[in-house]
Amino acid sequence: MKRVLAIAARELDGLFRLPVGWIVAGVVFVGETLTPGQPATMRYFFVVGTWMLVPVAPAISMRLLSEEFRSGTIEPLMTAPVGDVAVVWGKYLGAVAFLLLMLAPTLVFVVVIWGASDRMPDLGPIVGGYLGLVLVGMVYLAVGTLTSTLTSSQTLSFLGTLIVLVLALLLSELALARVGPDLAAVLVELSIPARMRAFAKGVVDLRDVVALASASVLLVTVAAVSLESRRWR
């Protein structure tokens, strides 16, 4: 576990030392802003966040392993007494930590809403929304971690993740309106925006939490298998 944290810490440190980290953090803060004249709620903020993170997550995850492959630093890493599972989890958790730190400044909007509204804002949707946004971001980063184990090109890793995420979101949203009720019931289960809308309403369903969390775990596990398979190639 200490070794997982060592890898995560280096990854987080690396993201802050590179311009890409700061750019991404800035984009999120500026893009995820509140619109004046709207009701004092953050529901819109969280729904936008689901889409906002689509290009942001791949920008964070693209270098995780791709850069190690390209620069050759993967070799000292794979010859250290650390398992491939630990390497991938360390990388992934470093990216998740960056996501959390990146979302932290948006808490200022909560303060703004608090100050602007006469009544105490409803905290349920805010807490639920943040939980949902983090869980969704974690799924995106898990997809990104997996693609970055497949290529030594950061560009390919970025584009691959972006395409997968856009297709997954668009298909589930567009198809939802066009299919019969039986298929729609299945699609809703797979749809990330549908789950996010529930979170943004303040409905924290344990099934949603488990579904998103296990999707992340599954993807990171596949990423570890993908990394390990390089030893056999």
Next chain:
Amino acid sequence: MIVVREISKSYGKVRAVRSVSFEVGTGRIAGLLGPNGAGKTTTIRMITGTLTPDAGSISVAGYDVGRAPTRARGQIGYLPESAPLYPELTPAGYLDHRGRLFGMPRAERRKAAERVIDRCALGPMRARRIGALSKGYRQRVGLAAALLHDPPVLVLDEPTNGLDPSQIRETRSLIRELAEDRTMLLCTHILPEVERTCDRVIVIGSGRVLADGTPAELTERSPGQQRYLIEARTNPSAGVEPVLATLRSLSGLHDVQPDDAQPDDAASGWSRVVVTANPDAPDLREPIAGAAADAGLFVRELTRERQTLESLFVRLVDQARERTDAETGS
């Protein structure tokens, strides 16, 4: 102690390593020698655990690389070719990170980092960004990282690659010092490096072990042609011909030719001649000197060149290539 037993590895249809076996004991420096594409790096990667062999087994300091991979990896200090490092870190930061990967507690990490920074003379560079360091210093950071956990086995891939002559000399003496109580496998294609630093040479070509022994054993076991170099003076107008004629009259010689490079003072009658003799011929220096004296030639240089590791290496590698070509029918 490294024990490699019958390991093989293929990439698709290309058989990179074919049933390679060798052992390296403690306190020994073994040089893994071979041309580019011979299977050196693949072999090293299998020993260090980056690649899994298709067949065969490897044990490092008593741990089986296949069955106890993390334990085995903990016994090895590895310097990969061209020493890949994280450019955004400082040497001190990188060493600390490596220490954490090897599960060393903070106090131990600090002490170990000081030790290797001192040993690899990295003191003045410890707080600079690795990306801003020269190639020589980066190589030293890589070596320092390999030594950090004080491993009983060291595997160094082209350790003097990209260093200047004085750095090469320093690195070689460091390698000698380090090998005293360790097992060391040195991968290189620089032949003088092997002759100067290694106790033992393992020549690899076309994925096979072609020769294995001390540098002296190898050159003696398979002697090639002997070569003699003679510089003599004749009448300036006669040129090199009288020297050639005198030497050709000797028996046991294979060939006598003027050297490609003639001395600067050729105009005053000096000429350089190369004599080749069969591998089993006795020492011909005495007969050559005698014949020259009888013919009234004044000799200022007479050298016998033994078979070098280089000529042996070239011959072995060529033979292996022919064999492989014959097998694949191309």
